[in-house]
Amino acid sequence: MDKLKFWQLIKPFRYLIIGAILSLVIFTNLGLVMPLMLKVIIDRVLVNNQLNFVFIILVTILLIYTIREIFFYVSRYMIFYISQRILFNVRTKLFRHLQNLSLQFYEEYRTGKLISNIITDVAALQQMVSASMVNLAVNLLMIVFIVGVLFVMNPILALISLVLIPLQLANFMYFRTKIKRGWMDLREKMSEISANLAETLNGVRVVKSFAKERTETRNFVSNLRPAMDVSMDVNMKGVFQWMICEAVNIICLSATIGLGSYMVLKNKMTIGSFVAFYTYLGMLINPIVQLSNLITIISQGMGSASRIIKLLDTIPDIRECENPIKLKTLKGNIKFKNVNFGYSGKTVVKDFTLDIKTGKKVALVGPSGSGKSTIANLILRFYDIKSGKILVDNHDLRQLGIESYRNHVGIVLQEAFLFSGTIAENISYGAKREVTREEIEQAGHKANLHEFIGNLENGYDTEIGENGTSLSGGQKQRVAIARAILRDPKILILDEATSALDTISEFLVQEALDNLMKDRTTIIIAHRLSTIKNADMIVVMEAGEIKQTGSHDDLIKEDGIYCRMYQSQEKYHSENIAEKDDETAEEADKPELPAEPNDFDGIPDCPAA
Numbered sequence: 001m002d003k004l005k006f007w008q009l010i011k012p013f014r015y016l017i018i019g020a021i022l023s024l025v026i027f028t029n030l031g032l033v034m035p036l037m038l039k040v041i042i043d044r045v046l047v048n049n050q051l052n053f054v055f056i057i058l059v060t061i062l063l064i065y066t067i068r069e070i071f072f073y074v075s076r077y078m079i080f081y082i083s084q085r086i087l088f089n090v091r092t093k094l095f096r097h098l099q100n101l102s103l104q105f106y107e108e109y110r111t112g113k114l115i116s117n118i119i120t121d122v123a124a125l126q127q128m129v130s131a132s133m134v135n136l137a138v139n140l141l142m143i144v145f146i147v148g149v150l151f152v153m154n155p156i157l158a159l160i161s162l163v164l165i166p167l168q169l170a171n172f173m174y175f176r177t178k179i180k181r182g183w184m185d186l187r188e189k190m191s192e193i194s195a196n197l198a199e200t201l202n203g204v205r206v207v208k209s210f211a212k213e214r215t216e217t218r219n220f221v222s223n224l225r226p227a228m229d230v231s232m233d234v235n236m237k238g239v240f241q242w243m244i245c246e247a248v249n250i251i252c253l254s255a256t257i258g259l260g261s262y263m264v265l266k267n268k269m270t271i272g273s274f275v276a277f278y279t280y281l282g283m284l285i286n287p288i289v290q291l292s293n294l295i296t297i298i299s300q301g302m303g304s305a306s307r308i309i310k311l312l313d314t315i316p317d318i319r320e321c322e323n324p325i326k327l328k329t330l331k332g333n334i335k336f337k338n339v340n341f342g343y344s345g346k347t348v349v350k351d352f353t354l355d356i357k358t359g360k361k362v363a364l365v366g367p368s369g370s371g372k373s374t375i376a377n378l379i380l381r382f383y384d385i386k387s388g389k390i391l392v393d394n395h396d397l398r399q400l401g402i403e404s405y406r407n408h409v410g411i412v413l414q415e416a417f418l419f420s421g422t423i424a425e426n427i428s429y430g431a432k433r434e435v436t437r438e439e440i441e442q443a444g445h446k447a448n449l450h451e452f453i454g455n456l457e458n459g460y461d462t463e464i465g466e467n468g469t470s471l472s473g474g475q476k477q478r479v480a481i482a483r484a485i486l487r488d489p490k491i492l493i494l495d496e497a498t499s500a501l502d503t504i505s506e507f508l509v510q511e512a513l514d515n516l517m518k519d520r521t522t523i524i525i526a527h528r529l530s531t532i533k534n535a536d537m538i539v540v541m542e543a544g545e546i547k548q549t550g551s552h553d554d555l556i557k558e559d560g561i562y563c564r565m566y567q568s569q570e571k572y573h574s575e576n577i578a579e580k581d582d583e584t585a586e587e588a589d590k591p592e593l594p595a596e597p598n599d600f601d602g603i604p605d606c607p608a609a
């Protein structure tokens, strides 16, 4: 992993880290006096019968442990503070970065997997930062100090008993890579599972309507089982590692007891020294075990940190130019000049030239897949064009500051996306400044929402659930329109804004849209041509190219796709109404209604021409 990047994460806290380590050194050192005190008690008090010495020793112990407590508090406070601040910075950076990444990035990356990776990676990093900082420093220091003390006390015994350190190290090294690989495998499997889970839950309607619950459960289980096996395997490797660690310890301790007893009997060591030596050796086990756990935590954390850094290093495809023009106001004139564009190599928009005049309503129509939404995406600069130019108020779109430009653009999609929260919060979401309740209600009024909201017990403060589950399609759409009204954009994009609605909701929404469209440059994408009859200009697209332009009245006179499409839709509607009238007369043997034609394929030639 990129050490430099990791260093940048911790650099702002380097002085605090030095302070934390210093207080840890003091805390650890003070913990090592107890066995020494034992030695003094045994060798001086017990052997020489000096009871008055006990009092001094007890006071010293109390004093030392009080100071140790203070340093315990200081060191832990500093460490937790540092680790939380580092994580705070990482989370903020990640969130900001994710907002800046282009739609292309999100199309390539499955969102469920992304979320799971971020959550688990940040959690692993958190564990690593806090656990490793506390434990790594404390345990390493403990080992170094204890080894030092043991050598001072009895070099020969120390040499023999400390064979345990290289043995334990070999044990950890052996299992380390295996455990690490297992964890990585498990992480990958779990994020796949999370991604599938998120997708199934999002598509729960589809799953249920196709009665696929059992298939989905089977898929889920078949993914879950290998993850369980890997998890079991990794955990058992940890258990083996621990068992070997214990065995090595017992062998070394036994050897020390044997040799120590011999030395005491031969008067080469005092009883006090022997007890102290043994106690110190016992104190060595815990830090070694803890270090072995740390190896896993650190290897997980390092993996996570490198994934986070890689994500942070993903360069946003859509970048602001060096000295962007920050527009305070916008007239709303959009010019496409010979624009070519495609997603990942496939050309979708070809030699597209169009002048959308300030304040005009321009409708884009054409078969699905002809590139209408792509034009809307290009206007929003969700993608950059391959060649040609898009000019907004005669500035190249790429020269404009992205945020300041998008602040002047509003969009209403086929499916309104609402956040959980109240209706008022959702309406004010897009506003460029703080808005008053009055302004929110005015927007609600213009969006034909007032009556519906008036009937709700909590009015504008009604909670709407995740993505507005408690609202109908038309109501959600009108909330989205109120949001756009409050945003007051100069350029407005309506992407099939009414096509998912029934006739009554469509009427209410259409009225709301008419209010919204006043005095704005509006690009309307629609397949129901009756809704765009009074657009100032209709652009007919096919396979990414402009085939016809003109007003409805002009186009209906031309022999072309528009006329054919219009007549076919008219025919469908009149038949549909006639069918409905018949239905009331004779209920039996209802013929299937043909699907509403929204494509241009297979439509007969236009007789009007």
Ligand code: ADP
Binding pocket: 107, 343, 344, 348, 366, 367, 368, 369, 370, 371, 372, 373, 374, 375
């Ligand atoms: P329309 O709005 O007219 O239905 P689109 O602009 O959505 O058409 O799509 C035009 C073409 O581009 C289609 O062939 C579609 O499959 C393709 N397309 C749209 N979005 C993407 C994308 N994000 N990645 C790859 N191809 C895309």
